[in-house]
Amino acid sequence: MRPRALVTGGAGFVGSHLCERLLAEGMQVVCLDNFSTSGDANIGHLEPVSEFSFVRHDIIEPISIPGPIHYVLHFACPASPKDYLLYPIPTLKVGSLGTLNALDLARAKGATFVLASTSEVYGDPEVHPQRESYWGNVNPVGPRSVYNESKRYAEALTMSYHRTYGVRIRIPRIFNTYGPRMRLDDGRVLPNFMGQALRGEPLTIYGDGSQTRSHCYVSDLVEAIYRLLLIETDEPLILNLGNPDEVTVRDLAEEVLAVTESASEIVLQPLPEDDPKVRCPDIHLAQQVLGWSPIVPRRDGLRMALPYFQKAVQEVEDPESVSCRIERRNLYAPRSEGKESSP
Amino acid sequence: MRPRALVTGGAGFVGSHLCERLLAEGMQVVCLDNFSTSGDANIGHLEPVSEFSFVRHDIIEPISIPGPIHYVLHFACPASPKDYLLYPIPTLKVGSLGTLNALDLARAKGATFVLASTSEVYGDPEVHPQRESYWGNVNPVGPRSVYNESKRYAEALTMSYHRTYGVRIRIPRIFNTYGPRMRLDDGRVLPNFMGQALRGEPLTIYGDGSQTRSHCYVSDLVEAIYRLLLIETDEPLILNLGNPDEVTVRDLAEEVLAVTESASEIVLQPLPEDDPKVRCPDIHLAQQVLGWSPIVPRRDGLRMALPYFQKAVQEVEDPESVSCRIERRNLYAPRSEGKESSP
Numbered sequence: 002m003r004p005r006a007l008v009t010g011g012a013g014f015v016g017s018h019l020c021e022r023l024l025a026e027g028m029q030v031v032c033l034d035n036f037s038t039s040g041d042a043n044i045g046h047l048e049p050v051s052e053f054s055f056v057r058h059d060i061i062e063p064i065s066i067p068g069p070i071h072y073v074l075h076f077a078c079p080a081s082p083k084d085y086l087l088y089p090i091p092t093l094k095v096g097s098l099g100t101l102n103a104l105d106l107a108r109a110k111g112a113t114f115v116l117a118s119t120s121e122v123y124g125d126p127e128v129h130p131q132r133e134s135y136w137g138n139v140n141p142v143g144p145r146s147v148y149n150e151s152k153r154y155a156e157a158l159t160m161s162y163h164r165t166y167g168v169r170i171r172i173p174r175i176f177n178t179y180g181p182r183m184r185l186d187d188g189r190v191l192p193n194f195m196g197q198a199l200r201g202e203p204l205t206i207y208g209d210g211s212q213t214r215s216h217c218y219v220s221d222l223v224e225a226i227y228r229l230l231l232i233e234t235d236e237p238l239i240l241n242l243g244n245p246d247e248v249t250v251r252d253l254a255e256e257v258l259a260v261t262e263s264a265s266e267i268v269l270q271p272l273p274e275d276d277p278k279v280r281c282p283d284i285h286l287a288q289q290v291l292g293w294s295p296i297v298p299r300r301d302g303l304r305m306a307l308p309y310f311q312k313a314v315q316e317v318e319d320p321e322s323v324s325c326r327i328e329r330r331n332l333y334a335p336r337s338e339g340k341e342s343s344p
Numbered sequence: 345m346r347p348r349a350l351v352t353g354g355a356g357f358v359g360s361h362l363c364e365r366l367l368a369e370g371m372q373v374v375c376l377d378n379f380s381t382s383g384d385a386n387i388g389h390l391e392p393v394s395e396f397s398f399v400r401h402d403i404i405e406p407i408s409i410p411g412p413i414h415y416v417l418h419f420a421c422p423a424s425p426k427d428y429l430l431y432p433i434p435t436l437k438v439g440s441l442g443t444l445n446a447l448d449l450a451r452a453k454g455a456t457f458v459l460a461s462t463s464e465v466y467g468d469p470e471v472h473p474q475r476e477s478y479w480g481n482v483n484p485v486g487p488r489s490v491y492n493e494s495k496r497y498a499e500a501l502t503m504s505y506h507r508t509y510g511v512r513i514r515i516p517r518i519f520n521t522y523g524p525r526m527r528l529d530d531g532r533v534l535p536n537f538m539g540q541a542l543r544g545e546p547l548t549i550y551g552d553g554s555q556t557r558s559h560c561y562v563s564d565l566v567e568a569i570y571r572l573l574l575i576e577t578d579e580p581l582i583l584n585l586g587n588p589d590e591v592t593v594r595d596l597a598e599e600v601l602a603v604t605e606s607a608s609e610i611v612l613q614p615l616p617e618d619d620p621k622v623r624c625p626d627i628h629l630a631q632q633v634l635g636w637s638p639i640v641p642r643r644d645g646l647r648m649a650l651p652y653f654q655k656a657v658q659e660v661e662d663p664e665s666v667s668c669r670i671e672r673r674n675l676y677a678p679r680s681e682g683k684e685s686s687p
Contacts, residue, residue, distance in 0.1 A: 097440030
């Protein structure tokens with residue numbers, strides 16, 4: 002029998018790429034999503050695939066999936082600052098209730114559990130780059146704590162399920178990732194810049210642009226998660242996943258202007274509260290454990306993602322394209338009952 | 345009408361003292377507890393009080409309390425390392441589900457919400473003493489994270505309810521507290537030492553005893569929480585509460601030997617994982633906002649608590665006393681249905 006994986010948040014940016022990859026590797030995939038910060042556009046093309054099924058469900062409600070599940074990949078969560086600041090309490094609930102439901106399912110099915118954690122557990126780091134052993138510098142009561150503390154809680158809960166029930170767990174701490182299917186309006190720096198450059202608007206830098214980010218192309222991340230899934234060990238694995246090639250936000254703006262051949266100017270805006278000043282993964286552990294390194298340089302990644310961003314900008318501007326997307330969305334209407342459906 | 349307060353964890357060490365104080369101040373008190381780490385012995389004497397009522401309930405299940413509630417004091421949680429390491433997943437659940445239920449009730453009733461937070465949100469602090477603005481140094485995946493991260497999550501959730509729904513909130517970060525009704529076997533250093541000294545056993549120090557703690561007598565803490573409850577402001581208040589009189593664990597052992605007039609020796613054991621090396625509150629903010637300072641010196645507090653600890657040691661050793669306690673416990677048997685009962 003083919004291995005069967007559940008991907009929560011499977012219609013999201015990273016989740017949908019994961020679904021594709023697992024299908025390509027011969028797995029059955031159950032994709033669970035409530036479309037709160039995603040949409041069917043990311044998975045519509047998977048609908049004809051017989052090994053793919055979709056469950057429209059909010060993970061903060063208990064889940065029951067008939068049949069075996071060998072892998073639970075818990076990727077459901079508003080992940081961009083714009084989203085989680087807009088949905089603070091749902092974000093906190095998905096970290097606790099959502100993770101609890103996903104863990105209970107993994108435990109009941111004897112499945113390996115993957116928690117999509119984040120570089121945000123390091124907060125505004127005081128050591129650089131960040132290793133997995135670093136405990137982080139997070140403001141527990143700041144606006145961003147709805148995401149950071151939610152993910153730290155989810156890590157603690159996941160470790161507890163391992164320690165208490167012996168659930169096989171992996172916790173990738175995912176650093177900034179980019180590629181096709183990022184939402185143009187998700188508020189993160191790279192899609193912001195791409196959208197602004199392609200619309201000929203000024204590129205907005207928050208702060209002086211000296212803060213750094215490191216961006217991993219989505220196929221590199223998915224490769225690492227796939228290896229993490231299959232690795233044979235009962236030990237809990239906590240691994241940074243990202244591309245350590247660090248760039249200042251200002252330099253990234255210049256690179257986006259070059260790739261998009263845009264004449265946009267760059268403007269500075271005040272830095273939001275608790276915005277991390279530096280962010281760069283130390284990926285030695287992932288390299289050692291997974292035999293993996295990211296292979297897509299940023300310049301190539303930006304070029305590969307360009308057609309997607311061009312189309313996304315066009316769809317927003319072209320009402321006819323938008324109506325097409327709304328029609329596609331209706332395909333899923335009968336699935337909104339929270340029941341599992343076959344493809 | 346008298347103001348009415350709900351105290352979750354009201355049968356616990358601090359919770360039961362709070363119930364008493366609120367009753368003494370003329371409030372009606374609903375005490376909610378599931379006795380997971382406490383017992384009816386702490387509140388049996390309150391049963392005849394007409395303004396006191398008890399609900400046996402696990403706060404991780406949704407709660408409904410008929411009638412008005414003006415204050416919700418959320419003190420339910422396993423609080424000693426021994427307890428939360430024994431109940432890791434319930435501890436994590438009470439921080440998320442329990443706090444969510446308590447906040448939902450406060451929101452529905454328009455009540456002021458007090459979250460019993462902890463010095464443990466600072467973890468193993470790298471600044472000393474700790475101010476409220478310090479973000480802490482917590483291992484998100486260590487064994488103690490089930491408590492620390494749970495409380496940090498609860499703080500983030502509480503702040504979100506304030507920001508989203510305008511719930512009036514206060515977050516006391518409570519440092520080590522001691523006094524009558526501490527469980528002898530709760531694993532914390534002070535009742536450990538008292539019990540060992542009174543039984544004539546060696547006093548166990550984990551590590552070399554150079555780690556520091558600061559201990560606040562329970563009446564001082566309760567005074568601060570009462571002031572925090574009544575203060576007229578819609579601003580969220582996050583305040584350290586504790587006694588900044590710092591003592592090394594070794595010196596504390598000597599003080600306990602003196603107070604108990606015990607001839608016990610002192611023995612050293614290995615330090616457990618993630619045990620904080622220093623712990624001392626900076627209480628300037630509480631002093632300024634509440635006009636409060638602890639007034640009970642440790643030597644007096646230890647003397648005041650001594651009769652309780654003597655009785656507790658005796659009850660454990662004397663089967664007849666234990667049977668008395670079991671009989672008292674039976675008074676509550678009809679209440680174990682999770683229903684509210686009148687006093």
